[in-house]
Amino acid sequence: MNLKDYIRVIPDFPEAGISFKDITTLLQNGAGYKKAIDELKELVAHLKIDVIAGPEARGFVVGAPLAYALGVGFIPIRKKGKLPYETIEAGYNLEYGNDSLAMHTDAIQKGQNVLIADDLLATGGTISTSVNLVRQLGGNIVGAAFLIELTHLNGREKLTDVEVLTLLSYES
Numbered sequence: 001m002n003l004k005d006y007i008r009v010i011p012d013f014p015e016a017g018i019s020f021k022d023i024t025t026l027l028q029n030g031a032g033y034k035k036a037i038d039e040l041k042e043l044v045a046h047l048k049i050d051v052i053a054g055p056e057a058r059g060f061v062v063g064a065p066l067a068y069a070l071g072v073g074f075i076p077i078r079k080k081g082k083l084p085y086e087t088i089e090a091g092y093n094l095e096y097g098n099d100s101l102a103m104h105t106d107a108i109q110k111g112q113n114v115l116i117a118d119d120l121l122a123t124g125g126t127i128s129t130s131v132n133l134v135r136q137l138g139g140n141i142v143g144a145a146f147l148i149e150l151t152h153l154n155g156r157e158k159l160t161d162v163e164v165l166t167l168l169s170y171e172s
């Protein structure tokens, strides 16, 4: 099966006009989930990665298994108010609504090569904020990897200085 066959598309969720790409149907299928992570591993094989950082929540289900497969660490970028130690935070807008992300101030060692991973690139708000947080902490962004890119939302334009790698694209 093609990876796209595992993804369910729900019209008008969470609000009218949004075509929601539901990855729960991929995650619940062992063969599909493994294929997705294996393909992402191939996609990033040319990069020198010390650590992967992924934004809550779906960035965890993509970033953590990818980190395990590569034998590198995983850093959770969490929604504001969830991390217990000293943090830096930044607000952002996304396709539906807005939010704030946070990282622990000691999450990254200066000069570490960081890959950002998430399930989906839409407007790019989540990932450009994640990139900025990692850079504020002294990390070197080597790329950003996604299962899905929504090309009509032009998220790449917010990431001009980042190598963006995606497995699947949707035009609406």
Ligand SMILES: O=P(O)(O)OC[C@H]1O[C@H](OP(=O)(O)OP(=O)(O)O)[C@H](O)[C@@H]1O
Pocket: 055, 056, 057, 058, 059, 093, 094, 095, 099, 118, 119, 120, 121, 122, 123, 124, 125, 126, 127, 155
């Ligand atoms: O490119 P953007 O416009 O920023 O949108 C993409 C982000 O939106 C979704 O996360 P969401 O904030 O819905 O949170 P979730 O992972 O907790 O469901 C998705 O998992 C990406 O992180």
Ligand SMILES: Nc1ncnc2[nH]cnc12
Pocket: 018, 019, 020, 021, 022, 094, 095, 096, 120, 122, 150
């Ligand atoms: N259309 C969409 N489907 C799934 N997740 C999203 N995150 C932002 N836009 C999305």
